[in-house]
Amino acid sequence: VGYIGFVPPQIMVWDKKNLEGNVVAKDIKETAEKLIPQMKKEGADIIVAIPHSGVSTDPYKLGAENSVYYLTQVKGIDAIAFGHSHAVFPGKGFENLQGVDNNKGTINGVTAVMPGRWGSHVGVMALVIEQKDGQWQVVEGQSEARPIFDKATKKSLAEADQGIIRALEDDHKGTREFVNQPIGKANDVMYSFLALVQDDPTIQIVNLAQKDYVERFIQGDPDLADIPVLSAAAPFKVGGRKDDPNGFTEVESGQLTFRNAADLYLYPNTLVAMKVKGKEVHEWLECSAGQFKHIDVNTTQPQSLIDWDNFRTYNFDVIDGVEYQIDITQPPKYDASCKVINPDSQRIVNLTFNGKPVDPKQDFIIATNNYRAYSNTFPGTGPDFIAFDSPDENRSVVAAYISRVSEEKG
Missing domain, CATH: 3.90.780.10 (5'-Nucleotidase, C-terminal domain)
Structure with missing residues (x-):
């Protein structure tokens, strides 16, 4: 399984001071079309894209900030875990977009999930794969964004991992002390x-x-x-x-x-x-x-x-x-x-x-x-x-x- 991340080219504007001269940010779709075939050649049967980007069905334009819809049209991408616009997919607001199946959680047939913001949801994607002609392929997929935080009570719906709590305890304490000054x-x-x-x-x-x-x-x-x-x-x-x-x-x-x-x-x-x-x-x-x-x-x-x-x-x-x-x-x-x-x-x-x-x-x-x-x-x-x-x-x-x-x- 191969994983590939993307960021919007706009980071060169938003964080110009830190990035200019140090990194180059190119168009998301164009970059995917170049690198996905390379990942396949290097042995990736299944490819999951992880773009910091949102969904837009506007006609494709080079350098687009919200490019997830266009990524689903790139051959070789099997699933997409994305986030940028602080929304939940599958969910309300996406049901009328062409190519979206809000029940299965797919965009143009590609399984995708966007888990809200600030730990409100956890994104889950289930892929059914089978081997064909010596290669593994995705034949079906389903996604959901599961709520893990109750806004009304402001409490987590998920059980805390004690190992993570112990690992972060000192940093968490230091952060709380700083913000409470x-x-x-x-x-x-x-x-x-x-x-x-x-x-x-x-x-x-x-x-x-x-x-x-x-x-x-x-x-x-x-x-x-x-x-x-x-x-x-x-x-x-x-x-x-x-x-x-x-x-x-x-x-x-x-x-x-x-x-x-x-x-x-x-x-x-x-x-x-x-x-x-x-x-x-x-x-x-x-x-x-x-x-x-x-x-x-x-x-x-x-x-x-x-x-x-x-x-x-x-x-x-x-x-x-x-x-x-x-x-x-x-x-x-x-x-x-x-x-x-x-x-x-x-x-x-x-x-x-x-x-x-x-x-x-x-x-x-x-x-x-x-x-x-x-x-x-x-x-x-x-x-x-x-x-x-x-x-x-x-x-x-x-x-x-x-x-x-x-x-x-x-």
């Missing part, structure tokens, strides 16, 4: 329950921390010190992909620990500052405004506000330092990938800085993260706009800010 205090509760529809404290504290960091960083810099600093942050935990009651940030008032900072900033991103013009600030916000559906003021029928299906909430950037409104009676200018779909539309209105309309030619610095900065998707992102690249993680920036402000203000 006090870093400051909060005078009020912070939660993300309404982060998509009103000013939100969990986004605000991230923006305040990022803005403060950049302003301190550029002090004395002849090229940057006089440029106004803004900050962009998005709600990472706001109901999961929709309707997940456990997928929110909630920080109680009182003592705060590094665990709270990690809850406020979920990902291990690093801080990056972008130098942009007022025009890019406006267009950055236009892309972010794609979070909302187009509301028809002429109908009395109920209408959904949030576009859960197509737009990920981690792309709903809120920019602090300017004031603006979002007119959802206008269609979105950009789709979820920041591609222009309605060039004449304008949702962002009354965009002001210090009470005055933002000049499209005015310079600004936007504090953000490496994922956004190097994505080259949002207007104002990409290598050409980078002012500086910080070595510090955003969550550490948040923790340090909380610590300093708590010390200064008590």
Whole structure:
């Protein structure tokens, strides 16, 4: 049995600082078509692919992030264990995709499984093989994603392996001690329950921390010190992909620990500052405004506000330092990938800085993260706009800010 793993080529953008010059990431399907025959020649009867990738039935495009569907079309792959989009396969949401058998757990006849996220499920694939003409072949397969965690009780449904517990005991204890270190205090509760529809404290504290960091960083810099600093942050935990009651940030008032900072900033991103013009600030916000559906003021029928299906909430950037409104009676200018779909539309209105309309030619610095900065998707992102690249993680920036402000203000 041969195993082969794949990662999306986008890692060269997401983790550019660590990977550039050290690794080369190529297209998943193209790489499989080259290496699977080689694995067969070297004696692999059965081949299991393990891609960090999701499922998309969009027409194949070189460099696609979600390539599992295309992998099932590569001759020689017998089974696929995959994950990236935090979903469960076989499961809800896949039943209408062409080539998917949700009962058997196959895609284009290839047995496949995606076991949710964060230890929620364990993926099981059962393959029936037989020997034919001197070679073993898969003749049938079945997969399932078995739940191993009860979200309601927050307890595991699986029996713990005592050997693993003993092996990890010291590391686990050390991790708990680290994340439970006090870093400051909060005078009020912070939660993300309404982060998509009103000013939100969990986004605000991230923006305040990022803005403060950049302003301190550029002090004395002849090229940057006089440029106004803004900050962009998005709600990472706001109901999961929709309707997940456990997928929110909630920080109680009182003592705060590094665990709270990690809850406020979920990902291990690093801080990056972008130098942009007022025009890019406006267009950055236009892309972010794609979070909302187009509301028809002429109908009395109920209408959904949030576009859960197509737009990920981690792309709903809120920019602090300017004031603006979002007119959802206008269609979105950009789709979820920041591609222009309605060039004449304008949702962002009354965009002001210090009470005055933002000049499209005015310079600004936007504090953000490496994922956004190097994505080259949002207007104002990409290598050409980078002012500086910080070595510090955003969550550490948040923790340090909380610590300093708590010390200064008590």
